[in-house]
Amino acid sequence: MKNIIKYISEKIAEKIISYHSVTGGDISSAFLLKSEKRNYFLKVNSKPFAYRMFQAEQVGLEAIEKTNTIAVPHIYLVDSFQDKSFLLMDFVESKRPDSSDFSLFGAQLAKMHQHSQSEFGFYKDNFIGSLPQSNTFHDNWAEFYWFERILPQLQLAKEKKLLSASEIPNENRAISLFQNSFGDVKPSLLHGDLWGGNYLIASNGTPFLIDPATCFGHSMVDIAMSKLFGGFSQSFYDAYHAIIPKPDNYSQQIELYQLYYLLVHLNLFGSGYYSSVSHILKRYF
Template identity: 50%
Template sequence: MIPNSFKTYLTKHFNENITQISPIHGGDISKAFKIDTATNSYFLKLNNRPDAKALFQAEAYGLNSIAHTNTIKTPEVLVCDRFHNTAFLLLEYINSKPSSGNDFKRLGTQLAQLHGCTSDTFGLKLDNFIGCLPQSNKHYNDWASFYFNERLLPQINLAKQKGLLKNAECPNEKQIETRLKELLKAVRPSLLHGDLWSGNYLISEDGTPYLIDPAIYYGHHEVDIAMTKLFGGFDTSFYNSYHSYFPITPESSDRLEIYLLYYLLVHLNLFGSSYHSAVTSILQKQF
């Protein structure tokens, strides 16, 4: 639970007494709590990893960046700091509800509007994290080069270092680069959530979509759509709404699979061999 000294610190910040602290389960990286006072509720993340403050700062930057587009909401960032040896992130608490078809339709529309926010280059002015793994965001003018150097190659190399992939299971770098340059053409940089699975959005009680736990950068809009499909996909009304803004093209299926490969590699590196067959299947098929 939360140390009494930290409760005292939070009480001074809220300028009112805490009435209840409730653990929230489901996160793989940080401990999470709902903090209630007489007038408000807050969401608190705690983590004592050495890089935890940097991880939370990147998350806060992502939440604020998305919020500033005025396309889709994120919880308000209240405090990102360190208390003794523990980093913490304090956010507005969103009372949520199960998603209806209309909610998914609104989510699809607002995600498309987020993807309408563009940049001159791919990447971001700072690096961040995907899960707890570092994610480099160096600027590139060419999407295929960015995706190869900043996304696929680091995760493939990490998997090899961990003994999770063998050299014989991976195409050589030239094969990968050539395939990406064939397929990833004429891409416009879009602001991405970067880790959009079903656990990283909320629908508030009034039906407003919120995005949480972002790993933002400017990339191809289809990357976010690929991630939504990793664990079974969203409701069809989400995709129908989204694709009214960004239509599917004949190459979309292959691109989505290659974009999904990044997230499968991340899961392989984070959670181990249960993702091995999915990774090697795409590597063999696409390259």
């Protein structure tokens, strides 16, 4: 690490006074760096895809930052050195959120979701966890969700022998189901991987988004992911839905969008997620 720290110090033209490892890097190693000017958060990864992953993270955070709706850490450097890739960003001193923090978070996320464009997708492919995520543009949301989200994960699960061929839904039936369930969707800028580990509440109460898997899609995707592992505070959802109302088939949309993330977890972590995936596949397909 000393060589990387020295390299970073030269690149940012600041002396690094100290550094130590911290939690916060699920896929990468994480470090807190202290310079004479500020504290930095550093992620380091030696995987072959790491540089592309960090570049995609930078692009996603910058897209969110441009909306001026919710805070993200500023990124100072994405680079590689001695077979290791790294990302250097602001270190956010965080606290345990209270109800009012969650209300602000929900309202700001809804305002971010109001930022739109004409097509579904994103100009750059990215990652969901360590898995590649295609963002090829589509005019139709149901087709985007099938071809760029569900189908690639189903195919990977089949290759890994985590799902059988008979469990793969029929394409036309799936797209028709998505069209009927999701209806007329307006593209919203999404975080894309909004679980409890991918936001922070700063010590002053400011919500921050981190580790995005950004694209333009249905706003309910972020809400569904936020509920997958226990959900956020009710005040978050109350504030969010005061701006973007719940759809009539709220529960069905939640399950169909959680299917993507459950498939991702099945492919990343194995058969422990099979029963949850199988339940949704049997129920809807």
